[in-house]
Amino acid sequence: MQINDFRVDHRLKELTEHRTVVLPIACYQTTIKQNIHGFIPLHWHEEFQFVRILKGDCIFQINEDKIAVREGEGLFINSGCLHMATDQSDSGCVYICLNVAPSFVLSQELYTSYVSPYIQATNVPYLRLNSKELWAKSILDSMMKIHQLISQNPPYYEIDISLQLTIIWKSLIMNGVQLEYEQAEMVKSKRIKQMLNWIHEHYAEKILLEDIARAGQLSRSECCRYFKRGLKTTPLNYVTDYRIQKSLILLQQSDANVTEVAYQVGFNSTSYFIDKFRSTMGMTPLVYKKYKNEGSRLLI
Template sequence: MTDFQLNAQLQELTKHHTVTLPVACYETTIQANVHGYIPLHWHEELQWIVVLQGEAQFQVNEEYMTVSKGEGLFINQAQLHGAKDDAKNPCIYRCLNVSPLFIMSNELYAAYVQPYLQANSYMRLTKSTSWSNQVLAHLQAIYTLLETKHPLFEFDLTIHLTQLWKEMIIGFQQGIALRQPIQNERMKQMLQWIHTHYAETIILENIAQAGQLSRSECCRYFKRILHTTPLQYVTDYRIRKSLTYLQQYNVTEVAYEVGFNSTSYYIEKFKERMGQTPLAYKKSIASKDEMEA
């Protein structure tokens, strides 16, 4: 995947299923993404990640962790997450996204799936513990099944998925840590408001009101979770939105389209963020399209 299409609530719009299975598997090269990193997003599906090359720093809500080749990460339902890597050690990882409703039958779902959707926001997967080592093995088996698709492979896939979830429950039970739904939802509300109103004039109080917070508490949320200020996030988001518009319009039109009140200020901030001017970026994309054509 090279782009993550998100709605105003930061929910990923990718359909994580095939025609017959509520399961999706794909590989991602972080630096091939249009932004050069994986932006914060969330989805209703459970997600398992295994790093195939290099390493990356993943963010899940307020926490950051480095995951290296051979290691993995489980991200629970509806958790804000994203990833970055180092140009010197680029990361490629494989994802498995599965609907929670597909994990077990309706009769067992309430007892063996639902309680754990409110448990750990994420879990590291390494070969240092028996349960996580087994999870990694089942993930590899599932990836192979989805690639080969031999006759009746769906039966084998569901068997491995059930066994994988059994091991996950063992891991959950070794260290349940209830997530903080109120903080998570308030952050989503503020980001949703920004993503809806980014082209308008925005002041700090607007963002704070969206999360039902004071201005100082709003700043603390952004500093703690995103390591930036609310208004700096607005600027960065406007620049990210402008990348698509630059393929269709001139620089001045794009600047005003995404909420900057002057072309020069847009160019200044774009160069700070992207390391080149908007015009240079626009030309590089056009040149790339011509070569691919």
């Protein structure tokens, strides 16, 4: 299963239903370049995410960190953490993605002691999964078994999936990370989500730096520092990038007009929209529209 039309709500929370079987999990193969955006845009979800790279290399951004992940390696991404992924050097990156509801990882009796502390910890937004380390290899192997179980659908496969999830979580705990809980980190995470939330609600309107800073209860300079540290961009550049993302869906409508789309997503100049779209997507909005309508790859 390839999720191409990646949808998030105004809070950047992913809207995709992470349930491909009767259990509250999803395990599917993703080719980054086949996504509607050409990359996996910034988002978050309540599910834990485990990733295993099958082919190529990619760059994941998780909160403030950028991590290069190569073929055969993987990642654990904690619940509620902002993340995105891009193909590195057009490698044709393909990966297995396993998303699982935290409440399903272990039984209710064990959840409080062994799962909840990891969700609350501020020093574990992600963990690298290196197959050379036994605990990580166990996770990567169990991911492939779950993917195979869902594909083949053998008798009692739901029970086998549950068993593999228990192995995965035990292996993760065996990594031995000392959990930390810093109030300042919790506040920072809350404020960046407040600012992103405000942008996603008002992107079609005129937006000033002061507006974004006010949403996060920060000064303009501190707002810029938050975006530079956490998102590797400026607040207003983020607004522009988000508007471009929103335009991609509109441009795929058969009756879409480039000028109308530009104003719908918050640009007050068609030429400026075209210029920014070209620099982001490597083609003009009109070429993108034709490319999507024809359903074929264009060489620009």
